Amino acid sequence: MANPTPTPGIHHVTCIAGDPQRNLEFWIETLGLRLVKRSINQDDPGTYHFFFADAEGTPGTSMTVFPWPDLPQGTVGSGQVARTAFRVPEGSLDYWEGRFDEYGVSYGNRIERFGETVLPFTDPDGLPVELVELTIPDDDPTVPWTEFVPEDAAIRGFHSVTLWIADPQPTMELLETMGLERVGTEQSPDDTPGDERTRFAAGGSVGKYVDVLPTIEGGQRGHGTVHHVAFQTPTDEDQASMRSAARSRGLAPTEQIDRHWFRSVYFREHGGVLFELATDDPGYASDEPLDDLGGRLVLPGTFEDRREEIEAGLPNVTVPEAATADADD
Numbered sequence: 240m241a242n243p244t245p246t247p248g249i250h251h252v253t254c255i256a257g258d259p260q261r262n263l264e265f266w267i268e269t270l271g272l273r274l275v276k277r278s279i280n281q282d283d284p285g286t287y288h289f290f291f292a293d294a295e296g297t298p299g300t301s302m303t304v305f306p307w308p309d310l311p312q313g314t315v316g317s318g319q320v321a322r323t324a325f326r327v328p329e330g331s332l333d334y335w336e337g338r339f340d341e342y343g344v345s346y347g348n349r350i351e352r353f354g355e356t357v358l359p360f361t362d363p364d365g366l367p368v369e370l371v372e373l374t375i376p377d378d379d380p381t382v383p384w385t386e387f388v389p390e391d392a393a394i395r396g397f398h399s400v401t402l403w404i405a406d407p408q409p410t411m412e413l414l415e416t417m418g419l420e421r422v423g424t425e426q427s428p429d430d431t432p433g434d435e436r437t438r439f440a441a442g443g444s445v446g447k448y449v450d451v452l453p454t455i456e457g458g459q460r461g462h463g464t465v466h467h468v469a470f471q472t473p474t475d476e477d478q479a480s481m482r483s484a485a486r487s488r489g490l491a492p493t494e495q496i497d498r499h500w501f502r503s504v505y506f507r508e509h510g511g512v513l514f515e516l517a518t519d520d521p522g523y524a525s526d527e528p529l530d531d532l533g534g535r536l537v538l539p540g541t542f543e544d545r546r547e548e549i550e551a552g553l554p555n556v557t558v559p560e561a562a563t564a565d566a567d568d
Contacts, residue, residue, distance in 0.1 A: 243480035245418020249397045249446030250469040250501070250517040251290075251301040252323050255313065256364045257462045259287050259306035260556050265363050266291040266302065268559040269342045271388030274533035275523045277558070280305050281498065284542060285552045293396060294382040296523035296532060298471050299445030300396035305466060315367060315403070316458020318511025320465035322401035324357065324369035326445070331392035332358050332372050338388075353423060353438055365463030371398040381445060386561045397446035399438075400468050403454045404510035407437070409488075411451055413508055414439045416484050417470065419449060427452060443471065467505070469515035478504055478516050485514075492516075499539035500525060533558065 256262040266272050266289070276290035283305075292301035302323070315321045327335065332349065335358060339346045346360035358370045375381075375395050383393035404410045415421065419439035427436035441447045458464065472478035478495065482504050485492045492506035500523050504516040523532055526539075536553075538546055 243416070243418065243484040244472070244477040246441055246470040246472060246477075246481065246516075247443030247445075247447070248299055248441040248471055249400060249449075250298050250471040250515070250519075251303050252320065252397065252400060252468050253303045253305065253466045254323070254364075254366050255310060255460065255462055255464055255466050256304050256306045256362075256366075257308050257310070258363075259289070259308075259554060261363050262304055262306050263289065263556055264559055266304070268387055269338070269344060271384060271386070271393055272302065273384035273386070274558055275301065276500065276527075276537060277533050277535065278537045278539065279542065279549060279553075281539065281542070284545070284549055287553060287556070290523065290533075292384075292523070293394075294384040295529060297381050297396065297445070298473075298517075298519050299443065300381055300394075301523075307462075311459070311461045312365065313461025313464035314457075314459045315464060316456045317403050317405045317454050319403055319458050320400045320468050320512060321403040321452070322359075322367045322369055322399075322450075323465060324371050324398040324400070324448075326375070326395045326398045327370045327372055327393070328391055328395070329372050329374050332356060332370065334389075334392040335370055352427070352436070353425060362463070366465070367463075369398070370394070373398075376444070379444060387559075395445075399446070399448035399450055400465075401436075401450040401452060402510065402512055403452055403456070403458075404512070405453070405455045406510065407451045407453045409509035410512075411437060411439070413485075413488055413490075414449055414451075416488060417481060418442065446471075467513035467515050469503070469517040471519065472504075472516040473519040475502065475518060478502065478518055481516050497540075 272291035275292045275296035278288045280286040289304045356372045381395045422440045424437045439449045501517040
């Protein structure tokens with residue numbers, strides 16, 4: 240078959256959390272991301288689905304969360320996205336260390352990786368996250384959200400994900416099929432399992448890197464783990480060509496599923512990580528004004544007919560606002 244249209248990079252990452260209120264407070268108030276959509280898990284409508292992103296919900300900026308309080312604590316292992324990294328402006332890591340001290344966030348020592356400085360930390364559920372310091376170009380597509388964090392430190396979308404894979408070769412070949420280019424390998428003493436990190440780069444400017452580390456260390460899905468990583472396939476045609484490419488590599492992608500803000504295809508890659516292919520449109524502003532993103536519970540499609548039932552089954556949450564946070568100080 241013909242090569243698929245290359246992916247520009249990561250579209251979103253979805254993780255599993257416990258307490259929904261604590262999750263909102265961390266990702267909005269502590270990290271300064273904008274809640275661009277407050278909805279439900281469309282496969283489990285008794286569960287919230289939160290979308291945290293830049294000011295406009297630009298593709299490549301949204302960390303989304305399923306708060307499942309009844310799940311156990313997870314452990315990161317082979318067949319998972321083991322680390323999720325965000326971009327921050329050069330020179331801002333001092334600010335972030337000070338903020339983490341203020342908010343009681345657990346973080347590690349800075350490390351150097353592929354010539355970049357990385358600050359590792361964990362969210363309240365133990366999810367491994369990183370901030371990577373770099374120069375943000377003037378024409379960058381992301382729009383910083385500055386309600387809680389100043390523009391010169393604000394998170395500017397994804398930098399990368401790190402995959403832990405028992406047999407990396409088929410996964411690395413798949414990434415190349417998807418249009419990512421192998422750009423280097425280096426020793427990685429900062430990661431306990433595996434000591435060799437291979438980096439792949441997509442052609443976009445946000446969420447462009449995927450790192451692969453070999454490990455047979457076992458993991459378990461639960462709080463503090465990533466559910467799936469989604470890659471950008473901007474149009475339906477791009478998605479169809481990527482879906483065909485996945486099938487040609489012996490994988491079993493789903494049919495296209497309408498997720499209301501994008502259309503999706505899912506498959507498990509050879510190492511066990513759940514991949515999603517997501518279109519760019521209609522986008523998060525398709526059902527709410529840009530200024531009001533995240534302001535209400537959005538129930539897509541026929542779920543709106545069940546609003547009273549669904550709202551009665553969801554725990555009450557309060558979305559942090561800067562004025563409220565200032566009053567509490």
